[in-house]
Amino acid sequence: MKKFINDPFNLVDEMLDGFLAVHKKKIRKLEDVRSIARTDAPVAGKVGIVSGGGSGHKPAFIGFCGEGMLDAVAVGEIFTSPPPLACYEAVKAANGGKGVLILLGNYAGDVMNFQMSADLSAADGIEVEQVILTDDVASAPKGQENRRRGVSGAFLCWKVAGAKAAAGGSLAECKEVVERVNANTRTIGVALSPCTVPAKGSPTFVLADDEMEYGVGHHGEPGTERIKMMSLDDTVQKMMNEILVDLPFTKGDNVAVVINGLGSTPQIELYAAFRKVKSILDTEKINIENAYVGEFFTGLEMAGFSITLSKLDPEIKSLLDAPASTPCYTC
Amino acid sequence: MKKFINDPFNLVDEMLDGFLAVHKKKIRKLEDVRSIARTDAPVAGKVGIVSGGGSGHKPAFIGFCGEGMLDAVAVGEIFTSPPPLACYEAVKAANGGKGVLILLGNYAGDVMNFQMSADLSAADGIEVEQVILTDDVASAPKGQENRRRGVSGAFLCWKVAGAKAAAGGSLAECKEVVERVNANTRTIGVALSPCTVPAKGSPTFVLADDEMEYGVGHHGEPGTERIKMMSLDDTVQKMMNEILVDLPFTKGDNVAVVINGLGSTPQIELYAAFRKVKSILDTEKINIENAYVGEFFTGLEMAGFSITLSKLDPEIKSLLDAPASTPCYTC
Amino acid sequence: MSESISNKQMYHIVETICDTIEEQQQYLSDLDGELGDGDHGVNMAKCFREVRKKVEPVADKDCGTILKTVGMYVMNSVGGAMGALYGTMFLKLAAECTGKTEVTLDDLARMFTAAENGIRTIGKAQVGDKTLLDTVAPAVASLQKSAAEHKSLTEALAAFEMAAKNGMESTRDLIAKMGRASRLGERTIGHLDAGATSCYFILRSFAHGVEK
Amino acid sequence: MSESISNKQMYHIVETICDTIEEQQQYLSDLDGELGDGDHGVNMAKCFREVRKKVEPVADKDCGTILKTVGMYVMNSVGGAMGALYGTMFLKLAAECTGKTEVTLDDLARMFTAAENGIRTIGKAQVGDKTLLDTVAPAVASLQKSAAEHKSLTEALAAFEMAAKNGMESTRDLIAKMGRASRLGERTIGHLDAGATSCYFILRSFAHGVEK
Ligand SMILES: Nc1ncnc2c1ncn2[C@@H]1O[C@H](COP(=O)(O)OP(=O)(O)O)[C@@H](O)[C@H]1O
Ligand SMILES: Nc1ncnc2c1ncn2[C@@H]1O[C@H](COP(=O)(O)OP(=O)(O)O)[C@@H](O)[C@H]1O
Ligand SMILES: [Mg+2]
Ligand SMILES: [Mg+2]
Numbered sequence A, B: 001m002k003k004f005i006n007d008p009f010n011l012v013d014e015m016l017d018g019f020l021a022v023h024k025k026k027i028r029k030l031e032d033v034r035s036i037a038r039t040d041a042p043v044a045g046k047v048g049i050v051s052g053g054g055s056g057h058k059p060a061f062i063g064f065c066g067e068g069m070l071d072a073v074a075v076g077e078i079f080t081s082p083p084p085l086a087c088y089e090a091v092k093a094a095n096g097g098k099g100v101l102i103l104l105g106n107y108a109g110d111v112m113n114f115q116m117s118a119d120l121s122a123a124d125g126i127e128v129e130q131v132i133l134t135d136d137v138a139s140a141p142k143g144q145e146n147r148r149r150g151v152s153g154a155f156l157c158w159k160v161a162g163a164k165a166a167a168g169g170s171l172a173e174c175k176e177v178v179e180r181v182n183a184n185t186r187t188i189g190v191a192l193s194p195c196t197v198p199a200k201g202s203p204t205f206v207l208a209d210d211e212m213e214y215g216v217g218h219h220g221e222p223g224t225e226r227i228k229m230m231s232l233d234d235t236v237q238k239m240m241n242e243i244l245v246d247l248p249f250t251k252g253d254n255v256a257v258v259i260n261g262l263g264s265t266p267q268i269e270l271y272a273a274f275r276k277v278k279s280i281l282d283t284e285k286i287n288i289e290n291a292y293v294g295e296f297f298t299g300l301e302m303a304g305f306s307i308t309l310s311k312l313d314p315e316i317k318s319l320l321d322a323p324a325s326t327p328c329y330t331c
Numbered sequence C, D: 001m002s003e004s005i006s007n008k009q010m011y012h013i014v015e016t017i018c019d020t021i022e023e024q025q026q027y028l029s030d031l032d033g034e035l036g037d038g039d040h041g042v043n044m045a046k047c048f049r050e051v052r053k054k055v056e057p058v059a060d061k062d063c064g065t066i067l068k069t070v071g072m073y074v075m076n077s078v079g080g081a082m083g084a085l086y087g088t089m090f091l092k093l094a095a096e097c098t099g100k101t102e103v104t105l106d107d108l109a110r111m112f113t114a115a116e117n118g119i120r121t122i123g124k125a126q127v128g129d130k131t132l133l134d135t136v137a138p139a140v141a142s143l144q145k146s147a148a149e150h151k152s153l154t155e156a157l158a159a160f161e162m163a164a165k166n167g168m169e170s171t172r173d174l175i176a177k178m179g180r181a182s183r184l185g186e187r188t189i190g191h192l193d194a195g196a197t198s199c200y201f202i203l204r205s206f207a208h209g210v211e212k
């Protein structure tokens, strides 16, 4: 393992020290727990939006804490969900008196720890709702959507939830709009090489020189198939075939596209992938309204990318376009 | 070589197709040449700021084309400077009648091709000035600063030049302020693993499992030393020792810091590196006014990072803080 | 062996847990590597290294305090499914012996019943889902049976350990229904579940720690 | 061999350049890999593969048109130091034989003198800096001398090739002062310069192409 680290067990704390120093205008650390909040949280009279999860997904989650997106984020160890107290304090910090919406990926640890924080918060009289995100088509078959992992589609959900809350939406409205986004979002990922969790020191998987892990998760979870290397266009075509039929996306749909680098795939390849996605959607007469290319939800230094399609309606489109100002995303 | 590509010789064009489709609100392609400009270029009565160089440095250069930064960018093959015609058309597209400032790295190809474009532009009656950026301390000894490579310090130069031009600065003023930034900026890089130029197919260098390339260039140029792996803190200390004495930066200075990932180093490590930079600067009583952590000027999927320090004065500080809206940087 | 566990023995039990997890770190990570993300040993070892330090200052306190100290740390510092599940387990164990410097077999049966319920509530797993519940549930059932039959503490703990072990072993032939491993479906057959295994080491430490 | 180069021969020369670069691609990249970024062969091969297509439609035109077609493509499509330097070289060669269907030794000497000057102006290198100028300069000097001495075209081209070869070989013992390699200082001794080598192949093609 070659990494720029000191003691691996201090890495998340050291990262957070640096992150807080760089972004002190936008975010602050909560006391006693490893959670952050936008500097002005709680915003009185606004629904609080909270997320969190393991670290190592740069820029997720903390990079999206700020105006128009997440009010507070609980920060776990690398690829490990944060403990209930961190989640609970994040909820309290986000609570502006209008309730708090927790958005989380569908990982056992996140589900348990956020559930406990929700119980603690409810006992405090804070109105709390949760939406568990499930956009990864590779992680469970159609019909079992609620078993699927939440992956890079989360970026869209955070954006929409934050914008809806900023626009004065009620807790129920914020929850409903995120559920709508989640229900209309599909993602699939592919990897060329693994990542290494510093505390563990060995790669999460091993691939031959001519192999790809198809359907990989962003912690390096095994995908649905180990396939031979293909050209970029063939790879994208295979991924799109799977996503398009799953929802399904059909002629005339308006969509947002996210091409998300998983860590070490150069942007040049991501934009080239977008080009192929666009040409497929053009053929299908599906209209791209919003496009995001870059790193949103990575798996340390994994080489790979994911494609997310999300069917839009006018409200969701306008919420995506609403202003946001966070450390890693501004619009 | 494992990459998401089709024909390597089409990669830059395919990338650009994707890039233009995603960022069509901010940038457009020029006709007949591989160059881009902000959609509203030329901005009448404003000095035009132009840069360009080889591709593969995501988000540099094209990611910083837009309001408040670069007006036009000439796009080369991977790690290869763009031809004179592309540079020339970029200059013409940026020319709002108040002259054009070209900023370039100190690479033989860039110097030659931009010089030819400057000659062609001058023949057209366009007032053109050039500043060759030279922030990499590892690439030539002190006293021979003009032989040094231009690396991630360029990000600060583009920002400042763009802001000065937007504020109504004359060509001479824009040139002067960039020269001031360049003269006060120092960078050093280190790599853990190489990158592979797709058309070539083999890594730019080979390192043993316990080695780092110290002083590496962002095309994978050999550094000044091949050293044994060290802890992050020791690595940063060594880099800072070299940068600090070179200018020198001294007690009471106000600085901007850029921690630039070279491609596949996770943000978590970059922020941890920033933490150590900050602790060293705190000890030296050097005050960080602006801090930038992320990818600004990469070398494909190289694992590594660079540290840039730039001594600020009030004007430069305010130009850094001025608004910008580009595909990959907004403030 | 006496018919109850003293607070001193409870402290030994915790030390035994810490020692065992440390010893088994690599083994647990390897198991998790087969089906999960391979960090189970590292996570557990890091956690229980810290538990050892946290518990030392309360070594002389009552059993409830000792176990609550473990549970609070595990629950609030570690994170992950393990933090929630083992945190809940130790906090539930603690809650049932608050203030006690001696814990009888009846107490122990009540404590573990509460722990199992806590794990079921938070984890929502069933027996057979290839999780640590497959270790916990038969061990707790055995303890309840021993208590009902007024077995000796020694006999009860031996049966408890054996039931836990069989429970752990049972996961080898199961298909994972929970956690990361559940995405692998049939591919999980033939591998022990990492959580079920670490849980066995913890439960075994109750038997072994008392012997010290 | 006649005492001038016909436009037909000039076309053969260009074809020979294209063939040679294609053959030597790996060798050139390997040389560049020792001191530079290892792409010289790939860049040159990609370039001259396209040159071949661009020149075909003007195969019957005058020498100036043929060489200008090469120069325009190299200058405006390839990029890099090579695009600027070789682009300049071919455009300067072309400018000195505009409209000519026959090129004499005197013409050739004038053409290459212009090319050398162009390369010096744009590249700002000196002889001895370990660049392609170390190939060009002695070859051009030899051509000038042959012309002054009214040597036969055959003799002149043989001497031209030999001078280019020696020039290329001279780079082995030099320290690079230009381009990427210059950052390596003394470490560059013992390696041929990639640009000097590709330049030798180009100049040699003038001799070999005429023979065809
Ligand atoms: N819902 C659940 N109920 C009980 N145990 C569970 C549940 N989900 C996961 N586990 C246990 O968690 C173990 C994995 O723990 P660990 O590797 O530390 O966490 P992670 O999967 O987050 O890396 C599994 O082996 C399984 O025994
Ligand atoms: N200033 C210069 N004048 C003449 N030749 C130069 C100059 N700079 C570089 N070269 C030549 O360029 C060659 C490298 O070409 P190439 O590898 O294609 O470009 P790059 O260095 O951009 O990858 C060197 O071998 C050298 O001969
Ligand atoms: Mg884990
Ligand atoms: Mg090159």
Ligand SMILES: [Mg+2]
Residues within 6 Å of the ligand: C032, C036, C037, C038, C039, C040
């Ligand atoms: Mg695990």
Ligand SMILES: [Mg+2]
Residues within 6 Å of the ligand: D032, D036, D037, D038, D039, D040
């Ligand atoms: Mg080269």
